[in-house]
Amino acid sequence: MSKGKLRFSKICLLAFVFNFIIPAVLTSRNFCVQAQEASKPKLTFSTHVRARYEFQNSFNQKFYGDNPGAGKANDGFLLGRLRMGLDWYPTKNIHVALWGQHAEVWDYALSDNDFYNKTFERINHPQKDRLELYETYIDVKDILDSGLGFKAGRQKIAYGDNRVFGPGEWGNSGRWIWDAAKLSWVFNRGFVDVFYGQTMLHEVNSFSLNHRHGYESLAVYGHFELLEKPLKLVFEPMAFTKKDDHPNYAGEVNKTADNLDSWYVGAHLKASMKGWDLEGTYLKEEGDFAKDDIDAYGYHAMLAYTFPTAWKPRLGISYSYASGDSNPKDGKNETFHEAFGAKDKMYGRMNLFSWSNLEDLEASLTVKPRNWLTIKGEVHQFSLADRHDGWSLNKKLYRDPTGASGSDVGKEIDILATLTYFKNHTLMAGFGHFWPDEFAENVASHKQATWAFLQWEYKFKSVIF
Numbered sequence: 001m002s003k004g005k006l007r008f009s010k011i012c013l014l015a016f017v018f019n020f021i022i023p024a025v026l027t028s029r030n031f032c033v034q035a036q037e038a039s040k041p042k043l044t045f046s047t048h049v050r051a052r053y054e055f056q057n058s059f060n061q062k063f064y065g066d067n068p069g070a071g072k073a074n075d076g077f078l079l080g081r082l083r084m085g086l087d088w089y090p091t092k093n094i095h096v097a098l099w100g101q102h103a104e105v106w107d108y109a110l111s112d113n114d115f116y117n118k119t120f121e122r123i124n125h126p127q128k129d130r131l132e133l134y135e136t137y138i139d140v141k142d143i144l145d146s147g148l149g150f151k152a153g154r155q156k157i158a159y160g161d162n163r164v165f166g167p168g169e170w171g172n173s174g175r176w177i178w179d180a181a182k183l184s185w186v187f188n189r190g191f192v193d194v195f196y197g198q199t200m201l202h203e204v205n206s207f208s209l210n211h212r213h214g215y216e217s218l219a220v221y222g223h224f225e226l227l228e229k230p231l232k233l234v235f236e237p238m239a240f241t242k243k244d245d246h247p248n249y250a251g252e253v254n255k256t257a258d259n260l261d262s263w264y265v266g267a268h269l270k271a272s273m274k275g276w277d278l279e280g281t282y283l284k285e286e287g288d289f290a291k292d293d294i295d296a297y298g299y300h301a302m303l304a305y306t307f308p309t310a311w312k313p314r315l316g317i318s319y320s321y322a323s324g325d326s327n328p329k330d331g332k333n334e335t336f337h338e339a340f341g342a343k344d345k346m347y348g349r350m351n352l353f354s355w356s357n358l359e360d361l362e363a364s365l366t367v368k369p370r371n372w373l374t375i376k377g378e379v380h381q382f383s384l385a386d387r388h389d390g391w392s393l394n395k396k397l398y399r400d401p402t403g404a405s406g407s408d409v410g411k412e413i414d415i416l417a418t419l420t421y422f423k424n425h426t427l428m429a430g431f432g433h434f435w436p437d438e439f440a441e442n443v444a445s446h447k448q449a450t451w452a453f454l455q456w457e458y459k460f461k462s463v464i465f
Contacts (some may be wrong), residue, residue, distance in 0.1 A: 005358070006310075008157035009154075017382055022025045024368075025119075026125065027433075028201065032386075033095070038174050039269075041114070041281055041464065042089040042465070043087070043088050043463075044087045044462065045084075045085075045086055045462050046084070046085055046086075046087065046088070046460065046462075047082075047083070047458075047459070047461075048081075048082075048084075048457070048458070048459050049082055049086050049364040049457070049458045050080070050081045050322045050455065050456070050457045050458075050461075051078065051079065051080050051088070051456050052074070052078070052453055052454070052455035053077070053078050053079075053454050054076070054077060054079065054448075054451070055074075055076045055451065055452045055453070055455060056076075056450075057073070057449060057450040057451070057452055058073055058285070058447040058448065058449040059073070059350070059352065059434070059449040060072070060073070060075055060076070060109065060110060060449075061210075061351070062110065062393070063125070063394060063435075063444075064352070064393060064398070064440060064444040064445055064449065065195065065329075065444050065445025065447050066445060066447050067148025067445070068404075069308060070110055071110040071111075072256045073106075073107070075104060075109040075110075075272050076107065077105055077107045077108040077109070077130075078106045079104075079105050079127060079172045080103070080104045080105070080106070080172075081101065081103045081172050081173075082101070082103075083099060083101045083309075084167075085097060085098055085099025085134065086098045086397055087451055088367060090456035093141045093142050093143075093176050093295055093444070094139070094140050094141075095139040095140075096136070096138050096139070097139070097153075098135060098136050099133075099134040099253065100131070100133060100134055101129065101132045101173075101174070102129075102130055102131055102132070103127065103129045103130070103172045103202075104130065104172075104174040105127040112191070114124060114150075114206050114384070117455045118248065119202075119244070119249065120201055120212065120214055120246075121212070121246070121248065122203055122212065123201075123202075124201045124203070124349045125173060125202045125204050126171040126173055126174060126202065127172040127173060127205070127321065128172065128202070129172075129173035129202040129203070129204060130204060131203055131206065131207070132202075132234045133154060133208060133209065133330050134154065134177070135153075135154055135156065135177075136151060136154045137155045138151070138153060138163075139151040141184075147185050147186045147187050148183075148184070148366075149183075149184045149185075150182065150183050151180075151183065152180070152182070152185070153176075153179070153419075154177060154200070154442050155175070155178055155180055156174075156176070156177060156178070156181075157178050157182070157189065157197065157340070157400070159221055159223070159268070160236055160268040160270070160281065161268070161279060162211060162341055162342045162345075162353070163281055163284065163300060163342070163346060164264075164266070164268065164281065164339045164341045165219075165339070165340050165341060166340070166341040166342035167342065168191075168342040168343065168344065168345030169342070169344075170342070170351075171344070173202040174202075175342065176199055176340050176341075176342075177199065177200045178187075178195060178198065178199055178200070178418070179198050179200060180195050181197070181222045182194070182195035182197075182300055183195065183258065185432065186207075188242045189224070189338075190222070190223050190224040190225055191222070191223050192220070192222045193219075193220070193222075194220050195219055195221075195243070195347065196216070196218050197215075197216070197217055198214070198215070198216045199214040199217075199340070200213060200217050200458055201213065202255075208248055208390075214244070215242050215243060215244050215260075215340075215458075216241075216244070216245075216355060217243070217340065218240065218241050219238070219240050219241070220238065220239050220240065221238045221263045222235075222236060222237050224236070224237075226227040230274075231271060231272075232272045232273065234269070234270040235267065235268075235269055236263070236267060236268040236270075237266075237267045238264070238266055238268070239263070239265045239423070240260065240262065240339070241261075241263045241265065241287075242260070242261070242262045242285070242287075242337070242339060242340070243260060243261050243262070244259055245259050246398065247259050247404070248420065249289055249290040250290050251290040251292035251331060251333075252257055252292055252325075252329055252330065252331050252333070253291075253292075253330070253331040254290070254292075254331065255330060256293035257290065258288070258293055258398075258416055259288075259290070260285065260287075260288070260289055260290075261287050261288045262264070262285055262287030262288070262289070263285070263286060263287050264283050264339060265283070265284050265287050266282045266283035266389075267279045267281070269447045271279075271331055275306045275308060276303075276305050277279060277305070277306055277316075278302070278303050279299045279300070279301070279302040279453045280299070280300065280301045281298075282297070282299040283298050283299070284296075284297045285297060285336055285337060289333040291331070292331050292333040294333045294334075294337075295332060295333070295334055295386070296322075296333070296334050296336040297322075297335070297336060298320075298321060298322035298355055299320075299321050299370070300316035300317060300319070300320045300321070300355075302316060302317070302319075303316065303318070304316030304317075304364075309367055311367040312367065312368045312446040313365065313366070313367050314365070314366040314367075315363075315364070315367075316362075316363070316364045317361075317362065318344065318360075318362045318364075319359075319360070320347060320359070320360040320362070321358065321359055321360075321385060322336040322338070322356050322357060322358045322384050322385060323386070324336075324357030324384055324386030324387075324388070324389030325357070326384060326387065326388055326389075327388065327446055328388060334389075335356060336355065336356055336357070338354050338356050338413075345430075346434070347380070347382075348360075348380045348412045348431050349414040349416065349430060349432075349451070350382055350414070350432040350434055350449070350451045352382075352393050352410075352412070352434060353391075353409075354392040355388040356395075357386060357391075357392060357395075358384070358385055358392065359379070359381055359382070359384070359385050360382055361381045362377075362378060362379065362380050362381075363378070363379050364376060364378045365377050366422075370421075373417070373418070373419050373420075374413070374417070374418045375415070375416070375417045376414075377413070377414070377416075378413065378414040378415075379438060380411065380412040380413075381408075381411055382408075382409040382411070382412065382437075383407045383408050383437075384407040384408075384439060386405040386407075386408060387400070387403040387405070387406060387439070388400070388401055388402070388403045391409060391439070391440070391443070391444075397442075397443075400439075400442070400443055401418075405442035405443050405454075406439045406440060407436070408437035408438050409436070409437055409439045409440050410435055410436045410437045410439075410440050411432050411434070411437065412432060412433070412434045413432065413433040413434075414430065414431070415430060415431050416428065416430040417430070424455070424458055424459050424460055425455075425456065426455075426456075426458075426459075427455070427456055427457075428453070428454070429453065429455070430451075430452065430453050431451070431452050432450070432451040432452070433450050433451075434450075434451075435448055436447060436448065436449075436450040438453070
């Protein structure tokens with residue numbers, strides 16, 4: 001084990017023991033008595049239904065252009081997702097959840113086998129997952145008014161702007177769902193979480209109670225509200241691992257099969273004052289990718305201003321960067337591997353890119369003609385961080401190790417409208433268009449791509465007692 005990883009492990013262990021284990025043991029005897037004396041029981045039943053039609057022209061989820069290796073170049077399909085569950089609150093500080101999910105797709109040109117993951121040795125489907133256990137956990141807060149709590153079971157984990165940890169809800173099956181145990185300490189103007197968890201895989205017809213997980217992680221995440229006036233300032237430091245102990249990874253030079261053992265250290269910063277918003281995220285990644293040493297990093301910066309006028313126009317600019325591998329034959333992995341975050345709202349709504357070997361310069365404008373209507377437009381310029389590395393849409397296929405194909409991938413424009421006029425209902429519609437630049441034309445296709453969608457979502461909650 002390297003010195004860096006040893007330091008990381010010691011930090012996580014100390015945080016776990018001194019902040020959570022010792023206080024929990026000391027207060028456990030009195031906790032059960034207080035829980036019984038708390039507020040009256042409450043049980044609710046909820047239903048979330050979502051249906052979305054998408055049309056993709058000259059691209060799909062795995063390929064770009066009119067000659068895809070799987071599926072069709074022009075595809076229209078319907079996505080449907082049903083989530084139903086019970087939420088029980090025996091006291092004001094205890095929440096027990098039991099939810100299920102059924103995700104289906106119709107008329108989809110890509111087959112289930114097209115989503116077979118060689119690393120995981122099974123299908124991990126982003127759109128389809130039938131009769132599956134969804135959020136199912138026990139959440140206990142503020143034990144003995146100490147601010148300490150825990151949450152254990154199947155859950156979503158999200159922090160900050162969802163770039164590092166986020167559920168990834170655009171995908172029909174839900175991108176990141178965790179089987180995890182999380183210990184929390186909430187205090188005035190902040191919190192600290194320590195958790196260990198494993199990410200579930202979306203096997204279409206397999207129930208996942210005792211299945212092979214994807215990645216595992218031990219994480220420490222803090223949230224500190226440093227200032228409130230005149231500038232609101234929030235600082236969120238983080239450190240976590242991303243591991244897969246299955247020997248299904250191969251290095252650049254030494255092809256001996258081995259596992260993934262990486263770790264990240266970084267922070268998220270958010271500041272706001274008088275209509276101005278500033279956000280920044282930085283992550284450093286190190287560790288082992290099979291026999292290769294990982295040395296990578298990624299960052300994001302955003303500046304926006306909301307005008308105090310009718311329609312509340314919000315103008316924003318942002319820049320996202322994720323390092324790429326400069327030499328595919330040196331046994332050093334410089335490609336930044338995205339962590340556990342969402343990507344659908346981050347790097348173009350057509351989902352042609354993820355936070356890996358990426359430069360994304362974005363400008364956006366959001367307006368609210370009515371309280372129930374939001375319209376947002378985005379313009380992106382995408383490039384490779386390193387021209388010797390691949391395009392994250394399909395890195396093995398869309399790559400030129402010589403770098404001769406250039407680094408500019410393309411431009412994208414997206415327009416989305418969200419309507420919440422009807423109670424419990426949300427309607428969304430969107431359009432996107434992509435113009436390929438030098439790299440995409442050389443390794444994929446010179447064809448322009450178009451995308452459109454229409455989505456309806458309904459949420460209902462009923463109090464049983």
